[in-house]
Amino acid sequence: MKKLLIAIIVIVILVAGFFIVRKLLTKKTSQVQFTTVEVKKGNIEVKVLSTGTIQPYTRVAVNSPVSGRIEQVLVDEGERVKPRDILAWISSEDRIALLDAARSALESAQKQNDPQALSQAQEAYQIAEKAYKLVPLTNSIAGEVIMRSAEPGQNVNPQTTIFVISDRLLANVTVDEADIGKIALNQQAVITLDAYPNEGVPAKVTKISREGQTVSNIVVYNVMVEPAKVPSYWASGMTANVEFIIVKKDDVLVLPLSVIKQKNGKKTVLVPKGKEHETRVIETGETDGKSIEIKSGLNLGDVVLVSASQNPGLPGSDSDSERRMRQMMRGIR
Numbered sequence: 001m002k003k004l005l006i007a008i009i010v011i012v013i014l015v016a017g018f019f020i021v022r023k024l025l026t027k028k029t030s031q032v033q034f035t036t037v038e039v040k041k042g043n044i045e046v047k048v049l050s051t052g053t054i055q056p057y058t059r060v061a062v063n064s065p066v067s068g069r070i071e072q073v074l075v076d077e078g079e080r081v082k083p084r085d086i087l088a089w090i091s092s093e094d095r096i097a098l099l100d101a102a103r104s105a106l107e108s109a110q111k112q113n114d115p116q117a118l119s120q121a122q123e124a125y126q127i128a129e130k131a132y133k134l135v136p137l138t139n140s141i142a143g144e145v146i147m148r149s150a151e152p153g154q155n156v157n158p159q160t161t162i163f164v165i166s167d168r169l170l171a172n173v174t175v176d177e178a179d180i181g182k183i184a185l186n187q188q189a190v191i192t193l194d195a196y197p198n199e200g201v202p203a204k205v206t207k208i209s210r211e212g213q214t215v216s217n218i219v220v221y222n223v224m225v226e227p228a229k230v231p232s233y234w235a236s237g238m239t240a241n242v243e244f245i246i247v248k249k250d251d252v253l254v255l256p257l258s259v260i261k262q263k264n265g266k267k268t269v270l271v272p273k274g275k276e277h278e279t280r281v282i283e284t285g286e287t288d289g290k291s292i293e294i295k296s297g298l299n300l301g302d303v304v305l306v307s308a309s310q311n312p313g314l315p316g317s318d319s320d321s322e323r324r325m326r327q328m329m330r331g332i333r
Helices: 002-029 093-112 115-131 318-332
Strands: 034-038 040-056 059-063 068-073 086-092 135-138 143-148 161-166 169-176 188-193 196-208 213-215 218-227 239-256 261-263 266-273 276-287 291-296 303-307
Touching: 040 276, 040 291, 068 093, 086 093, 086 161, 169 196, 169 239, 188 218, 218 239, 239 276, 266 303
Parallel strands: none
Antiparallel strands: 034 303, 040 169, 040 239, 059 161, 068 086, 086 135, 143 161, 169 218, 188 196, 188 239, 196 218, 213 218, 239 291, 261 266, 266 276, 276 291
C-alpha cells in the first residue's frame, strides 16, 4: 500500500511538472516568435506550358505529273528551292516505249552492219528524242526540301509523292481551355525540343485555332508558335515543348508569397516598430506562386516579420517547444 501511494505521488508530481514546464516554455516562446525576411529585388515570371510537334506552316507534296520513269534528280533534302525551280526530269511512258523501240532498231542495224539501215535507225532515234522530250517536275513555293523519296531509274505515277516542300517550320501545340484565354497573338514564348532540351529558342504566337477538340475529355485548341529563326537542327515531327510567357517582370521588389496576409480585404505584413511591431497595408502585383511583387508600402531593404508558426523549423515554434518538452520528459524518466 505504501509503494502504491508513493507511485501515485510521483505520477502527480511528473504530470504537474509537465504542465508547469510547458506553461513556462509557452510563455518564453511567445516572446521569441518572429523571424525576419528582407524586401529584395527579383524577377516574376508566369508561364503556361504546352507540348506538340514541329511542323511545316505550309506543306506541299510534289507528285509526278505523268506516269513514267525518273531520269534525273536535281535537289536533295535540306536544300532551299524557289517557285518554278525544276526538281527532277521524268520520261513519260510513251517516250520510254518509243525510245526503247528506236534503241532496239539501232542496235539491230549495228549488228547487221548495214549502212543504210543504220542511218535510218539513227534518224528514227533522233526524231523520237525530239518528239518526246523529258517532262520537268517543278516546284510551286519557296522553301526547304524536307523529304525526297525517289531516285533515278525509279518508276513513278501521278500518285507518287517525290518531294515534300516546307516554307518554314514552327511548333504546333495544344493548349487546354483553362489556359487558352491567357494566350494571345504575338505573345512571347520559348520552344525547346525533347532532342535538344537545353536549346531554348525565342518565339511568338502566330495563330490560335478557333475550333476546339476534345482529347481525353478535355477541350484543347491548336496554337502555332513561330521561332524568330529556325535552328538548323530542327526537323519536322520532333516533339516540341513551349513555355508561353504570360507575365514577365524583371528587377522588381519581391517578398515570399507566404508572408503576405489578408486583413479586411487588404494585403498586409508585419513590420518592426521599436521593440514592438505593427501591421502595414501594402499593394502587391503579380505572383508566380512563390514570390509576389511589392508595388507600394515597402522599400528595398525593409524588414518584414514572420511568425514562427508560419515557419515550424524556426526556434521558438510550437513544434520546437514540443520537441524540447519530450526531451525533458525522457530525461526525467
